[in-house]
Amino acid sequence: MKIKQIFENNKEWIQEKLKKDSDYFSNLSKGQDPDILYIGCSDSRVTAEELMGVAPGDVFVHRNIANMVPNTDLSAMSVIDYAVAHLKVKHVVVCGHYYCGGVKAAMQSQDLGILNPWLRNIRDVYRIHQAELDAIKDEEARYKRLVELNVQEQCINVIKTAEVQKAVLDRGIAVHGWVFDIHSGKLIDLKIDFSEILKDVMKIYHLDS
Numbered sequence: 001m002k003i004k005q006i007f008e009n010n011k012e013w014i015q016e017k018l019k020k021d022s023d024y025f026s027n028l029s030k031g032q033d034p035d036i037l038y039i040g041c042s043d044s045r046v047t048a049e050e051l052m053g054v055a056p057g058d059v060f061v062h063r064n065i066a067n068m069v070p071n072t073d074l075s076a077m078s079v080i081d082y083a084v085a086h087l088k089v090k091h092v093v094v095c096g097h098y099y100c101g102g103v104k105a106a107m108q109s110q111d112l113g114i115l116n117p118w119l120r121n122i123r124d125v126y127r128i129h130q131a132e133l134d135a136i137k138d139e140e141a142r143y144k145r146l147v148e149l150n151v152q153e154q155c156i157n158v159i160k161t162a163e164v165q166k167a168v169l170d171r172g173i174a175v176h177g178w179v180f181d182i183h184s185g186k187l188i189d190l191k192i193d194f195s196e197i198l199k200d201v202m203k204i205y206h207l208d209s
């Protein structure tokens with residue numbers, strides 16, 4: 001992919017949009033009112049908008065290595081705060097994907113320098129679910145399950161935040177855990193039952209409003 005080509009593509013994209021709606025960009029510039037916050041992986045194959053079939057303005061997006069929501073990560077915390085408290089999104093999605101390089105790296109004991117503290121968050125997920133994961137003999141199946149459990153744990157990290165706790169009580173905001181299967185292109189809803197998980201964790205993380 002040549003950089004020059006990107007600017008050519010952009011010109012074509014503008015023409016396409018204007019052909020359908022001559023006010024497209026003037027309307028887009030008025031502001032955003034997305035219903036969904038999507039937190040996904042930076043992986044170039046997991047293109048948030050394209051795989052969901054959504055348009056500019058539909059989804060507020062945050063991506064990082066292995067779709068993490070570390071409790072002290074200022075970037076993720078700021079995105080959640082802005083999306084929930086200011087944009088008033090109705091749904092927060094954490095979307096992982098099978099064959100995630102970040103999750104794979106966390107399963108290996110290699111020293112990866114600056115990536116170590118980031119990947120340690122995934123190793124913590126492994127530690128929390130060690131009994132279940134160690135019982136899976138097939139390595140690929142274990143890797144896939146860690147991808148799913150990582151999504152679940154990052155959803156819990158979303159729910160731990162004060163903004164989301166408030167929004168759940170005030171206006172019933174929903175948190176969803178999804179996985180994108182690169183092999184088939186399918187988006188899978190993990191249908192995580194947060195009410196059950198929350199019964200246990202909220203005793204620890206509950207914040208009074």
Ligand code: CO
Nearest residue numbers: 041043100101
């Ligand atoms: Co990934």
